[in-house]
């Protein structure tokens with residue numbers, strides 16, 4: 190992380206669900222425009238109100254600034270730089286520019302939105318032809334700042350509009366259903382980017398259960414990162430789907446097949462680890478779905494683990510995992526954290542989402558089996 194902000198997280202500032210905040214900042218003129226559009230009707234920023242400048246609709250939600258607003262966690266902030274005389278074209282942008290943008294964004298956020306809960310900092314800068322994405326992410330309640338398309342932005346001293354969208358509280362439904370978007374070509378292939386998004390959501394959910402699972406989330410995040418680096422790399426197109434990744438890595442001799450050697454972090458072996466964990470998830474969710482009110486989540490989790498992932502883990506990891514499971518909240522509390530609704534709603538949601546998770550699992554299993562990749566070291 191580049192910048193950090195330890196904004197105090199006061200419960201009094203917890204944000205209502207579905208609340209939409211728009212904050213317009215004109216730094217050069219020292220004018221601040223704020224508009225709060227909240228379902229809760231609660232004003233959460235204190236800057237003077239003025240009609241907001243036009244911001245580009247997000248292609249995903251139509252609710253705010255940049256093209257690639259990521260709606261993870263509770264909060265999405267979209268930083269838009271409106272067009273100015275010195276509009277910088279995407280071609281001229283450098284990583285440094287992007288970083289500066291991100292830092293500027295962070296400063297604005299820290300200054301004007303001190304109520305944002307959590308620690309956050311700039312963790313990722315990237316851009317392609319169309320957009321700059323300085324991403325500011327916090328823990329659990331995430332803050333993503335996405336710039337408007339580069340062709341319409343100036344990076345310094347211009348009108349900056351910051352649109353903060355307070356998302357509905359994180360819900361596991363979206364995460365699980367996101368596995369649906371992985372599947373393409375009549376369920377005959379899986380898009381890696383969407384697959385990773387599903388995992389990111391799961392990790393976020395796990396993090397909300399407490400730091401006891403941080404050893405698990407660190408490993409998962411590390412593997413997600415490895416795959417994201419491939420996607421961003423010069424052969425990124427080869428990693429677009431699982432099928433194309435397998436074909437590419439095998440044909441280019443990029444996979445250590447019998448023991449770890451020159452390619453210890455191939456895409457194939459990295460996805461295999463996540464794939465095995467997906468089996469655990471599948472079993473666990475199915476147990477949760479069919480469990481009775483008095484079932485213990487720790488037992489369900491442990492059983493699912495023993496029937497899947499544990500077979501690939503050494504003794505010390507198995508023991509650590511088993512102890513960590515004991516810290517899982519009781520079933521009703523666990524359902525609450527999922528934020529899906531009543532217990533019946535959770536069961537319905539699982540019934541709806543599970544087939545997608547299963548399809549992704551089955552496809553990957555078949556693909557790996559065809560290429561003898563199920564035992565990659």
Ligand SMILES: CCCCCCCCCCCCC/C=C/[C@@H](O)[C@H](COP(=O)(O)O)NC(=O)CCCCCCCCCCCCCCC
Nearest residue numbers: 391392394395402404405408409462463466469498506510
């Ligand atoms: C809800 C509780 C979450 C409990 C998580 C259960 C899974 C327990 C897995 C324990 C993994 C321990 C960490 C270390 C793993 C690595 O040694 C091992 C091998 O990697 P290597 O070959 O590179 O060395 N890595 C792995 O097997 C990959 C593990 C990835 C685990 C991802 C788990 C994400 C869990 C998401 C939870 C979401 C729960 C949603 C339920 C409603």
